Amino acid sequence: MSGHHDHSHHHHDDGLPSLDEIRRVLPELPGPDLESATAALQREQTLLKPAGALGRLEELVQWLATWQAKAPPELTHPRIVVFAGAHGIAAQGVSAYPPAVTGQMVQAFINGHAAINQLAELHDADLRVHEMDLDNPTQDFTQGPAMNEAACARAAAYGMMAVEPGLHLLCLGEMGIGNTTSAAALCAALFGGPASDWVGPGTGVDAEGVKRKIAVVEAGLAANPSALTDPFEALRCLGGQELAAIMGAIIASRLARVPVVLDGFACTAAAAVLYKADPKALDHCIVAHRSAEPGHTRLLAAINKRPLFDFDMRLGEGSGAALAIPVLKSALACHLNMATFAEAGVAQKGERPAGAMH
Numbered sequence: 001m002s003g004h005h006d007h008s009h010h011h012h013d014d015g016l017p018s019l020d021e022i023r024r025v026l027p028e029l030p031g032p033d034l035e036s037a038t039a040a041l042q043r044e045q046t047l048l049k050p051a052g053a054l055g056r057l058e059e060l061v062q063w064l065a066t067w068q069a070k071a072p073p074e075l076t077h078p079r080i081v082v083f084a085g086a087h088g089i090a091a092q093g094v095s096a097y098p099p100a101v102t103g104q105m106v107q108a109f110i111n112g113h114a115a116i117n118q119l120a121e122l123h124d125a126d127l128r129v130h131e132m133d134l135d136n137p138t139q140d141f142t143q144g145p146a147m148n149e150a151a152c153a154r155a156a157a158y159g160m161m162a163v164e165p166g167l168h169l170l171c172l173g174e175m176g177i178g179n180t181t182s183a184a185a186l187c188a189a190l191f192g193g194p195a196s197d198w199v200g201p202g203t204g205v206d207a208e209g210v211k212r213k214i215a216v217v218e219a220g221l222a223a224n225p226s227a228l229t230d231p232f233e234a235l236r237c238l239g240g241q242e243l244a245a246i247m248g249a250i251i252a253s254r255l256a257r258v259p260v261v262l263d264g265f266a267c268t269a270a271a272a273v274l275y276k277a278d279p280k281a282l283d284h285c286i287v288a289h290r291s292a293e294p295g296h297t298r299l300l301a302a303i304n305k306r307p308l309f310d311f312d313m314r315l316g317e318g319s320g321a322a323l324a325i326p327v328l329k330s331a332l333a334c335h336l337n338m339a340t341f342a343e344a345g346v347a348q349k350g351e352r353p354a355g356a357m358h
């Protein structure tokens with residue numbers, strides 16, 4: 001030990017946790033609450049339906065109970081958080097839209113003009129939009145790390161602050177022109193394989209654009225050899241502020257007992273950083289949908305997640321995650337309000353018919 005003033009863990013003067021401190025929380029994250037899971041399962045088994053007949057709706061209620069640590073679980077306070085970040089590589093022509101759209105869409109979210117506004121309102125979810133330093137895009141990662149240690153840690157800590165105890169569900173989303181290129185580079189660093197395995201059309205670039213994206217991802221990996229050595233280093237070198245914030249929000253949710261719904265490709269890529277550091281770190285997360293972005297299918301396999309639905313969506317901004325809210329509410333309404341066999345006076349499986357001859 002080096003005495004009282006050990007500065008070896010990159011403590012920042014701003015009092016925010018460093019990436020190393022975030023890394024060291026992972027082994028200490030709370031596990032599943034099996035008591036609540038069991039209580040929810042026991043009620044499920046009494047309800048008026050053939051055993052297992054509500055399929056994944058039954059699983060979802062168990063999942064809510066397990067990670068809220070509450071039986072029955074609740075879903076009157078869902079929150080949707082959208083983090084917006086600006087990417088240096090957006091200047092390389094990797095998106096079908098100009099970089100300025102990131103800030104313009106933030107304004108649209110504030111004005112209630114976007115798809116996510118409609119979904120949040122329809123499903124009574126509290127929508128929060130966090131704009132992350134849009135005037136200061138990350139560095140172009142083909143030239144070196146996208147973020148320095150402090151910027152990445154600050155973004156992660158900012159994401160952690162978007163979570164409060166008492167929330168029943170957190171739906172995560174992102175907005176960031178260029179971030180499918182960043183996410184593809186992150187996936188290639190985390191899981192290997194050629195850049196072409198992870199790159200797709202994003203907002204809708206043509207075949208030439210996809211080639212350009214592949215070249216940018218390859219150049220990014222070549223310029224950041226350290227990204228292959230560690231998941232948090234991959235995030236710092238190839239990620240973006242909104243992706244670091246999503247990573248932080250996932251950890252904070254686990255600590256606050258808030259189950260998490262992940263959205264599409266970039267959102268899942270940010271989560272995959274944690275999976276790579278500790279496969280149990282995403283046990284409190286579900287992936288709402290399979291994005292139309294082709295790399296998402298490979299990414300879902302890499303983190304061992306099965307999405308709830310596949311609607312060919314590729315919007316981002318938390319839209320897929322928001323669509324999981326009515327599914328979860330439906331599952332919970334059945335769990336809370338159905339009658340039991342006994343209450344309804346309906347015969348159980350294998351019960352002897354009343355008055356049957358023997």
Ligand SMILES: O=C(O)c1ccc[n+]([C@@H]2O[C@H](COP(=O)([O-])O)[C@@H](O)[C@H]2O)c1
Pocket residue numbers: 094095096097174175176177178179180181201202203204205263264265266291292293296313314315316317
């Ligand atoms: O959610 C997805 O899977 C998804 C797939 C393609 C594009 N997006 C959205 O489009 C933006 C990134 O696309 P791009 O082409 O600029 O890299 C970003 O704002 C995302 O929210 C989102």
Ligand SMILES: Cc1cc2nc[nH]c2cc1C
Pocket residue numbers: 097101105174175176203315316317
């Ligand atoms: C218009 C537009 C809306 C979006 N929402 C999330 N990503 C987006 C990208 C674009 C281009």
